[in-house]
Amino acid sequence: MSGPLRAGLVGAGMMGRHHARVLRQVDGVELVGLADPGGDPHSVAGATPFHESVASLVDQGIDIAVVAVPTALHETVGLQLAECGIHALIEKPVASTPTAALRLTEAFESSGLVGAVGHIERFNPALRSLRSRLGNGDLGEIFQVATRRQGPFPARIADVGVVKDLATHDIDLTAWLCRSDFVSVFGQSAYKSGRPHEDLVAFSGRLADGTVTNHLVNWLSPFKERLTIVTGSRGTFVADTLTADLTFYENGTVSTSWDTVAAFRGVAEGTVTRFALEKKEPLLAQHEAFRDAVLGLPSQAVSLRDGLQALVVAEAAIASAARHEVVDPRSLLPLSTGAYA
Incomplete structure (x- = not known):
């Protein structure tokens, strides 16, 4: 061309x-x-x-x-x-x-x-760096992904609720980071501002690889927060997508000769590293x-197929909140697997 x-x-x-x-x-x-x-x-x-x-x-x-x-x-x-x-x-x-x-x-x-x-x-520098590090095995086995996305209501949104407008970000980035699809969702939602769509949701999920997820999303907070927290066998990554900062909290190792304490497989605070990243505008x-x-x-x-995948999980979260039961997103629409590979 x-x-x-x-x-x-x-x-x-x-x-x-x-x-x-x-x-x-x-x-x-x-x-x-x-x-x-x-x-x-x-x-x-x-x-x-x-x-x-x-x-x-x-x-x-x-x-x-x-x-x-x-x-x-x-x-x-x-x-x-x-x-x-x-x-x-x-x-x-x-x-x-x-x-x-x-x-x-x-x-x-x-x-x-x-x-x-x-x-x-997916184009936020913090999350792009995090996905690369997870792929390299820097965190070891991934245990859990938790996200928090909250802030004031945006007047521009009138035709969908907070799940489809905001939570789709967290659904997509979670599956993309872990390279694994959602296989179950359980959610609770609320309608606190007199609008026809939900303005608050909290839902948990499980990915096909066994990773446990948790997501807090609302339009009711006076402050804005965008955090993704990934915990694994070597520590925890925290990505702040408002500032595009990525921090690694490494598990510390504490030796002990006390047999009773040594038998407990816990972790201790270790080195904290904030990475220097090139911060290109995501848009x-x-x-x-x-x-x-x-x-x-x-x-x-x-x-668009990835967007479809995220939307189906969002529908599962909405359905779960309405039915008060766990929903398998795959039951809502036949989808091919491996969308996040």
Whole structure:
């Protein structure tokens, strides 16, 4: 392909404005048009042509598109782009329901198009470093993954609850870090702010490799927190994705001649190491990965099928909270295994 990829942006809201900014920074990509029937409330278009419909944007001539519209519209917009032969990066969650996500996935795959989903945490420097270290065996056997993702309610979210909007981040990053799928979920949710969707959830899970997981997510906290804690046989990694810091708390070894105490297989505090990481903006790294996938280059872009996998687990967490029982995500939709390999 000669010249830069011609990119269109569908959705000029809160997330759309960030995509517009970053698209203008990506080498080999040119933002040539935006579309949003609701107008341009954040004035992100500037001199870039602005359209009131996806069809008009497509007619302008684009190679790729970024979809940053409300979740309920992901399927409609995505299928329209696939039908027009346009590669697309769709914000997460990939769709409102697993059935819609499956239709999107199959539409792009059957057309030979790149369909990607915006699970941006995979591009956070702290988590990328953590996944590499886990893969190298730095933690030994992985025992548990615990995440905390909480903060104030974002006014931009109206069509999904906290599970699909926020917990999908933790679902995807957990399975991706461990390279293993969820096989069971048990959750509790609450509706505390008078909205039709849940705004608080706590759920535990188990991965196929036996790792135990625990996730606390809400829109009710006055402070913002984004932590991923992975505990294993050699210690604990703590990744703060707000600051992109990764810290390793190593197990200490304490010798003792007291037989009764020595028989207890506990751990002690050891060396604490905070790693120096190159901190590239995750959204920029995500766009570069999407560009590379479209160009047929090696890429870590997150596929629509991976987005489908995360959405099915989110549905399992919602179903579990409603039924007060453990749910196997695999029972909700047939999926191939190995999505996180």
